[in-house]
Amino acid sequence: MRRRRRLRPSLSLRITASFGLGALAVAAAVAVSSYWFAARFLARQQEASALHQAYLNAVIVRARLRAPHPDLPSILDALTTGPGTQTVIYATGRWFSSSLLVSRDGLPTNARSATLNGSVVRAWARIAGDAQLVVGVPLPEVDADYFQVVDQSSLARTLAVLRSVLLGAAAATAAAGAALGWWVSRRLTAPLRSVAAAAQRLARGNFETQLPPERDLELAGLVDSFNTMVVALRHRIERDARFAADVSHELRSPLTTLSTSLSVLRNRRDELSPRSREALALVSLELVRFERLVDDLLEISRSDVQADLVDAEPLRICQLILNLLERAEYTTVTAEFDNEALDAVVQGDKRRLEQVIRNLLDNASAYAGGAAMITAEATATTVSVYVDDDGPGVPAEERERIFDRFTRGRGAARRGSRAGTGLGLALVREHVRLHRGKVWVTDAPSGGARFSIELPRVAR
Amino acid sequence: MTAASVLLVDDDDGIRASLRLALEDHGYQVREAADAETALDQVKETSPDVVVLDLMLPGMDGFECCRQLRRLSDTPVLIVSARGDSHDVVAGLEAGADDYIRKPFDVPELAARLRALRRRLRFSADQTREAGSVDVSINPDSGEVRVHGRVVHLTKTEFHLLYELASHPGRVFTREMLLERVWDYGYFGDTRIVDVHVGRLRAKIEEDTANPRWLVTVRGFGYKFEP
Numbered sequence: 001m002r003r004r005r006r007l008r009p010s011l012s013l014r015i016t017a018s019f020g021l022g023a024l025a026v027a028a029a030v031a032v033s034s035y036w037f038a039a040r041f042l043a044r045q046q047e048a049s050a051l052h053q054a055y056l057n058a059v060i061v062r063a064r065l066r067a068p069h070p071d072l073p074s075i076l077d078a079l080t081t082g083p084g085t086q087t088v089i090y091a092t093g094r095w096f097s098s099s100l101l102v103s104r105d106g107l108p109t110n111a112r113s114a115t116l117n118g119s120v121v122r123a124w125a126r127i128a129g130d131a132q133l134v135v136g137v138p139l140p141e142v143d144a145d146y147f148q149v150v151d152q153s154s155l156a157r158t159l160a161v162l163r164s165v166l167l168g169a170a171a172a173t174a175a176a177g178a179a180l181g182w183w184v185s186r187r188l189t190a191p192l193r194s195v196a197a198a199a200q201r202l203a204r205g206n207f208e209t210q211l212p213p214e215r216d217l218e219l220a221g222l223v224d225s226f227n228t229m230v231v232a233l234r235h236r237i238e239r240d241a242r243f244a245a246d247v248s249h250e251l252r253s254p255l256t257t258l259s260t261s262l263s264v265l266r267n268r269r270d271e272l273s274p275r276s277r278e279a280l281a282l283v284s285l286e287l288v289r290f291e292r293l294v295d296d297l298l299e300i301s302r303s304d305v306q307a308d309l310v311d312a313e314p315l316r317i318c319q320l321i322l323n324l325l326e327r328a329e330y331t332t333v334t335a336e337f338d339n340e341a342l343d344a345v346v347q348g349d350k351r352r353l354e355q356v357i358r359n360l361l362d363n364a365s366a367y368a369g370g371a372a373m374i375t376a377e378a379t380a381t382t383v384s385v386y387v388d389d390d391g392p393g394v395p396a397e398e399r400e401r402i403f404d405r406f407t408r409g410r411g412a413a414r415r416g417s418r419a420g421t422g423l424g425l426a427l428v429r430e431h432v433r434l435h436r437g438k439v440w441v442t443d444a445p446s447g448g449a450r451f452s453i454e455l456p457r458v459a460r
Numbered sequence: 461m462t463a464a465s466v467l468l469v470d471d472d473d474g475i476r477a478s479l480r481l482a483l484e485d486h487g488y489q490v491r492e493a494a495d496a497e498t499a500l501d502q503v504k505e506t507s508p509d510v511v512v513l514d515l516m517l518p519g520m521d522g523f524e525c526c527r528q529l530r531r532l533s534d535t536p537v538l539i540v541s542a543r544g545d546s547h548d549v550v551a552g553l554e555a556g557a558d559d560y561i562r563k564p565f566d567v568p569e570l571a572a573r574l575r576a577l578r579r580r581l582r583f584s585a586d587q588t589r590e591a592g593s594v595d596v597s598i599n600p601d602s603g604e605v606r607v608h609g610r611v612v613h614l615t616k617t618e619f620h621l622l623y624e625l626a627s628h629p630g631r632v633f634t635r636e637m638l639l640e641r642v643w644d645y646g647y648f649g650d651t652r653i654v655d656v657h658v659g660r661l662r663a664k665i666e667e668d669t670a671n672p673r674w675l676v677t678v679r680g681f682g683y684k685f686e687p
């Protein structure tokens with residue numbers, strides 16, 4: 001049963017995000033301050049040069065106005081100005097301007113009145129949509145004022161380019177920061193991921209799993225303890241399995257003597273009294289169960305230490321079932337397979353798969369009076385086999401547990417002669433697990449229990 | 461038919477004693493050996509018809525005993541494996557055993573295996589047809605196999621297997637079919653018995669066992685004899 005947990009975003013995502021945001025903040029601060037200093041410096045420079053030129057021109061204007069009968073338009077023409085510079089003169093109560101673009105009304109009111117009141121003025125203004133620098137120089141000696149309007153749209157363009165360059169650089173820096181963060185997070189979480197992967201292999205039963213040695217001091221500790229843990233776990237499981245194997249192995253010789261001697265007795269049944277015959281029958285029956293228990297114990301202890309199939313070959317699973325059903329004890333079971341399922345091949349161990357099917361059939365005999373029907377279904381990647389019976393079914397709370405060792409379902413309270421070893425379904429699960437498959441139990445459509453096995457299918 | 465003799469090799473007194481009783485009931489003349497050395501001496505002196513050999517023996521183990529026994533005679537050997545471990549079984553068959561049985565077994569099963577082994581002893585006498593190809597001649601009368609004219613020594617089981625394959629050249633036999641025809645097993649026999657015997661046959665008649673000329677594996681099906 002897997003509970004859903006509220007998960008935080010992954011560690012690598014968080015590291016990536018913080019690197020990206022950090023880089024963005026630094027880049028933005030650098031960009032804003034660079035822009036601010038650059039813009040200020042350029043504006044000062046423009047102001048200084050405009051002021052310098054305005055003074056020079058004001059001196060010329062003053063000199064010309066002192067001459068008798070000054071001709072103001074020609075004075076304007078005589079002034080040296082750079083491109084995009086307009087001049088305006090206020091003299092003798094009238095306004096003269098070098099171009100139609102700028103006149104008295106074009107000048108910003110503040111700058112105009114300040115100049116007329118006798119101050120030198122520098123002002124930035126937006127005239128006809130363009131950035132302009134207005135410099136006003138009062139000429140009180142000749143009762144006139146000189147204005148110069150310098151177009152600054154090229155400065156505005158320069159600043160616009162600078163803005164977009166800085167913006168791009170900031171974005172690129174943020175992206176680079178995020179990329180660096182991603183790389184760092186991958187590096188940082190790589191050991192975590194390899195530990196997680198190793199733990200998964202371990203969970204699947206591969207006890208040869210080891211992590212590669214690590215040079216980093218902190219990680220080396222983690223890797224060492226993980227590897228030590230795996231080895232300890234493996235030794236423990238091997239020891240348990242070896243013990244079970246040794247016990248069942250040691251039991252085999254006395255069991256052989258017992259069963260052989262019993263067969264000699266059975267050959268002489270007629271010489272025995274009825275009571276002795278009954279006792280002989282009991283001993284024979286229990287001996288069969290004892291032998292099966294020893295076999296199953298050995299089998300399950302072997303599967304405890306095995307992670308992969310050793311004797312696997314391509315098998316037609318449905319064909320294997322049909323062959324099995326030809327045996328005398330299973331003739332009452334019917335099987336229905338379509339052609340797709342009949343053709344489906346799995347990579348399997350014949351002996352183990354036969355035991356899986358046999359145990360399911362025997363289980364059905366013990367608890368439900370025998371299996372009723374076997375069907376199968378093949379998809380592109382899997383083959384599923386369903387063993388249905390007409391018994392009472394398996395209660396939902398027992399459906400997991402019946403695959404545990406030595407657990408018997410409620411229906412098996414009576415341990416009749418057909419009662420199994422208590423390991424049958426546990427072996428089914430172990431064998432199916434070795435085949436990388438799944439086994440589970442549900443209700444059959446007919447009402448009894450349905451045991452389902454799903455095995456990976458081999459591509460044709 | 462006179463009573464067939466069986467040599468029981470097992471270090472467990474109980475098993476030997478009970479098996480003696482059971483096999484005598486089946487009409488066998490039973491001899492016993494508790495270790496490998498005694499068993500080899502017995503084979504030399506009394507040449508039993510069949511040997512039942514436990515793999516777990518004190519001193520010289522069953523595998524080595526089987527190998528040495530093969531050097532002495534063609535007597536069919538049935539190995540008894542307590543583990544039922546695939547490794548044990550294959551190693552025993554490779555050491556030259558003809559068949560195996562797992563402990564604990566029941567007597568009818570053992571009797572059936574022994575019957576199959578003895579049937580193979582008489583096998584060549586029942587066949588008259590020669591089989592094989594130009595280069596591999598198989599004569600059931602003399603029980604002789606010649607490869608390029610050179611006589612190759614085969615055990616009865618190996619001979620039977622080769623004869624079965626070569627009397628239908630080119631026909632593919634599944635492992636199960638061969639188990640049934642040569643070893644008298646039904647569908648439930650262990651097909652590794654066939655694989656190990658084919659391997660042994662190849663080692664005896666093929667020049668290059670990795671690329672066999674006559675005993676060809678048909679992937680996913682079984683084996684065939686290529687004439």
